[in-house]
Amino acid sequence: MKPTVMRPPPGGGAFQEPRRPLLVKKFGGTSVASIERIRKVARLAVESQRAGNDVVVVVSAMAGETDRLLKLAHQVLPLPDSRELDVLASTGEQVSVALTALAIQAEGGQAFSLLGYQLPVVTDSAFTRARIQWVEKSPIRKALHRGQIAVVAGFQGVDPENNITTLGRGGSDTTAVAVAAALKADVCEIYTDVDGVYTADPRVCPSGRKLRAVPYEEMLELASLGAKVLQVRSVEIAMKYEVPIHVRSSFSEEEGTWILPRDQVLEARRLAGLACERGQARVELLGVECSPEQMTEVTDLLAEQNVSVDMLCHARCAPGSTRADIAFTLPEGDLLRTRQSLEQLSDRLGARELRVSNSLTKVSLVGIGLRSDPGIAARLCRNLSQQGIPVSGLVVNELRISCLLDAGLADRAVRILHDTFELAGEVPAEPLTSSAPA
Amino acid sequence: MKPTVMRPPPGGGAFQEPRRPLLVKKFGGTSVASIERIRKVARLAVESQRAGNDVVVVVSAMAGETDRLLKLAHQVLPLPDSRELDVLASTGEQVSVALTALAIQAEGGQAFSLLGYQLPVVTDSAFTRARIQWVEKSPIRKALHRGQIAVVAGFQGVDPENNITTLGRGGSDTTAVAVAAALKADVCEIYTDVDGVYTADPRVCPSGRKLRAVPYEEMLELASLGAKVLQVRSVEIAMKYEVPIHVRSSFSEEEGTWILPRDQVLEARRLAGLACERGQARVELLGVECSPEQMTEVTDLLAEQNVSVDMLCHARCAPGSTRADIAFTLPEGDLLRTRQSLEQLSDRLGARELRVSNSLTKVSLVGIGLRSDPGIAARLCRNLSQQGIPVSGLVVNELRISCLLDAGLADRAVRILHDTFELAGEVPAEPLTSSAPA
Known part of the structure; x- marks a missing residue:
């Protein structure tokens, strides 16, 4: 991993960039599937903040929630209008950020939730599969400056006409990496229900081995070829802005897989996996x-x-x-x-x-x-x-x-x-x- | 009811005010409690539009949804932060507007959903009991101009710092009346599970009689004294802007109770009710x-x-x-x-x-x-x-x-x-x- 960057204080009169390491932690639907799991996420975030880091948490909808909402929409109309689908689906993450912020407060921390339009995460207008155009960092900076943990809704954005958009399945990964890129975070940690990236799916191939590090380029191929650990777009953004990603299990402390610029991956192997x-x-x-x-x-x-x-x-x-x-x-x-x-x-x-x-x-x-x-x-x-x-x-x-x-x-x-x-x-x-x- | 106002075309270059009667129809939680009921709301809206009206629909959360969400929050934290409560609670209406818009499309109509921050409905920052400061009408006017039914989320607003706020229990009534006032609507119809305002609660007093009309002032007293038909604040706004309100049942076509300026209520009685x-x-x-x-x-x-x-x-x-x-x-x-x-x-x-x-x-x-x-x-x-x-x-x-x-x-x-x-x-x-x- 690249060492924590100590930046010089900015010359201008703007509020000062935090000098503490800045971690963006993304939790998927399984990690926030119940109040108990949300409490665990909150504890992890608060502990990390107390250990001296600035912490941004990005959350997905509670597992099953997006499907439940989309099912409702399809009950109403077999081919629902995609603008309204996004209005509907984005409520899943909105519920998660509010509950996660409350859980952080319950752990004695301070938290401030931010929705896609509040940040804003500006996207194009391709409803249900929008692409992020830019992310405003100042509301997060301000929350961190106030000593709060910023809790950002994944998956959702807003287009230039103020319509709610969503980023497609797995879009919370992309939100997390885009936020990490905008903030120049030290690492974007993707907490998931697997403990890393494997040379081959261990359920199919028992000798599949967890990789300690993968260069962006290979991860891009792996992600687009069905290794469902990360949304492809998130890897593209990470590569462009050189955001170090750490894919790890939300159920253990164990080191997962790092996704890094090629020159930081010393693993000599030429073949990453299947x-x-x-x-x-x-x-x-x-x-x-x-x-x-x-x-x-x-x-x-x-x-x-x-x-x-x-x-x-x-x-x-x-x-x-x-x-x-x-x-x-x-x-x-x-x-x-x-x-x-x-x-x-x-x-x-x-x-x-x-x-x-x-x-x-x-x-x-x-x-x-x-x-x-x-x-x-x-x-x-x-x-x-x-x-x-x-x-x-x-x-x-x-x-x-x-x-x-x-x-x-x-x-x-x-x-x-x-x-x-x-x-x-x-x-x-x-x-x-x-x-x-x- | 006051007759439909035919306004002269505006002098400026702005898009033209619609000349058709403009109805704001508000549906409470019971009226949108299931997909079937939402379909009924949609049919009612589409029929009304086809009969020659411009139609704005304001909806509450599906019955039970707000309670479900608040219960989740209280599970996390016994005294939850009110800012995050509003982020959470406002998802209820967001789900309703999306499903209602889709249901209107399923009935062959065109619909466009609008959330509190999209309109915007600007409020003060008193989370969980915010007061509306102003309502922007142009997004609704544009939707109506496109031939769409505007579907507005009740209960929610946005404060000047872009935080989500909610208006307190019954706040969708207030949204509906405020929208009707901003648009100079011909009537604000409040669809509810009772069929009007009574001289006394018929469950308590079997001889209670449905009133055909009540002046704003008396309705204000009735509402603040526990007649739960309307949120008090909605009557205040209606009185201030002389918005005619029609409280009626969502389960029948029957005339309900009109709430009007005193000089339009010819009912000679001095006593309105208990x-x-x-x-x-x-x-x-x-x-x-x-x-x-x-x-x-x-x-x-x-x-x-x-x-x-x-x-x-x-x-x-x-x-x-x-x-x-x-x-x-x-x-x-x-x-x-x-x-x-x-x-x-x-x-x-x-x-x-x-x-x-x-x-x-x-x-x-x-x-x-x-x-x-x-x-x-x-x-x-x-x-x-x-x-x-x-x-x-x-x-x-x-x-x-x-x-x-x-x-x-x-x-x-x-x-x-x-x-x-x-x-x-x-x-x-x-x-x-x-x-x-x-």
Whole structure:
């Protein structure tokens, strides 16, 4: 971990930046699922403050609350208006901040709650999946200055027209990292129900090993490939502003996994781990008429429908040929709502066939320098096919190698690859540049 | 009801004021207690809009929700911080506006929800019992201009420092009337689980009769004396801005009770009805040393503790006497929290005795010109004492006569007085200046 930064006092007349270490602690829904657990969060925050830190707590809705609210909305209207959905869903975090602030007071601490619009956390207007544009830090600074623990509602923001927005599932991670970035916090601690990031999901692969540190880039790949520890966007912001993240269990004191700039991760390993993304579909547009705009049409459509595709392949129009194939992977849920548009697109592009395969799992090996060493992809394919697992798609880039497998074969594939690449092996000593703050 | 006002188009370049009748409809917790009831509210709003009105809906939290939230807070901390209580409690109405807006969309209408801070409804900073300072009308006007039904969260506001505030129990009534005043609405309809204002609570007094119209002044007295149909503050605002209120049942189409300026209530009766306020305590400071500041000390203390007292009596220091008595009535709940301060006050004033009586009910006769006709107070006392009910306190002013009774005798007293003053009698024809809007 990078050492606590002692900043010089500011030159201007503004109130002074706190010199104490500043910790942002984010607690997910499981950590605030009951009054008893909220009390535990409060104790942890108060203890940390008494140990000499400035503390900002970011909380999610109590576990199950967001689902309960969304279910109500769907009872009223099967396809609810997304602006009103956000008004509804954001109450979950509002309840959590109020109860957490009260629990901190019950522990003898002082607390001040802040909602998305009060900070404000300004976002764009993409309801239910808004992106943070900026975070105002002065209300938190003022609360810390008053000796209070700031309790910030995760997941919610406000757009420039003063509408409530939400950041999508896992959005509280992003709130926490954005707040940590705005405040130049010393660390953003993500408390969760797992105790860190693993080389592979231990429920699938018993030899999966907890990583002590992962560089942002690999974490970005792991998060977007189904390691559900962190929302992808939160890692993007952490990387951009170099916010050290510590993913740790809310049920133990144990060190978790640090997510840091690459130069601070001394762990020598080139391979970080394996990730599984289930529920994938493969779309193939076969025999599309060659034209300079065909790829633009595909990517425009997908952007318009807000589908994040992966493994996009485009067989280039060979000289003399007039037809080409385009293929990509997307979550099955997105397939349902984009199916009609895809069919229209297929017609417009003059495709001979639109082929869709369901129930696929994307298994990815994440590391660095994977493209520059073709031996890795070769070993991956060889070892899987030797065990009777056909690899139906392969994408290699610098940070990962992904393949598409039938859902039923994925778990076995993860175990095989974990062995193949010796991910369970011990790490060298001194994996981090420095130890965690007290 | 006053006729629909056709205003001239505004001279400036601002968007045009709607010419259609503008109705503000407020629905309490029972009316939005379930998805089914919310659908009913939505249908009512959409039908009213289709009939040619501009419609603003103000909703409370779903019945039981505010209690559930406050119970959570009290589980965390027995005396919760009032700022955080308001953050918590205001989520109740936030859920209601989102679901109501969605239900209106489900009925084929268009809706736009607005929270207290979005309007904004600006209040002072007295958390849990804030007073509205002003209401911005332009977001509602814009929504109506777009053809939407504006769905406004009742009960909540925002103070000048951007903190969430709430208006106290029944605060949604006040929101509705304040919004109606800001918009110069043609009527503010309060939908509730009773069908109007009665001469006496029909559960206590079977001959209680529904009033067709009540002037603001009498309604103010009735509301502050325990007729729980409307929050007192809402009537104050309605009176100040001459907002016609229509209190009616959300379960029937029937005409309810109109609350109007006196000159629009043609009902000839001088007596409006009887109200009961239960759970009262009487505080007597006996043998206080005479000084010019003694009353100021008492009223300052009560204001400081935010206790609204009633029936304040001060036996003047007679020439030659050096001692006097001071007595007042307050809700039992307020007595608990002010007891200690009252004892200190009693010592400071050199009172011989601080006497407190509990379990009293205040029974009030509300009407006009009550002080100028001493015969009414005399009949009240005579008829009660003849039936063996001792009257332990009496206050007479222009709009009401109140007496304090043992709780167990109050219901019988109400029935006796209802007969004594012939409140069940038929009203003359043409009780209102004009009929209700379609």
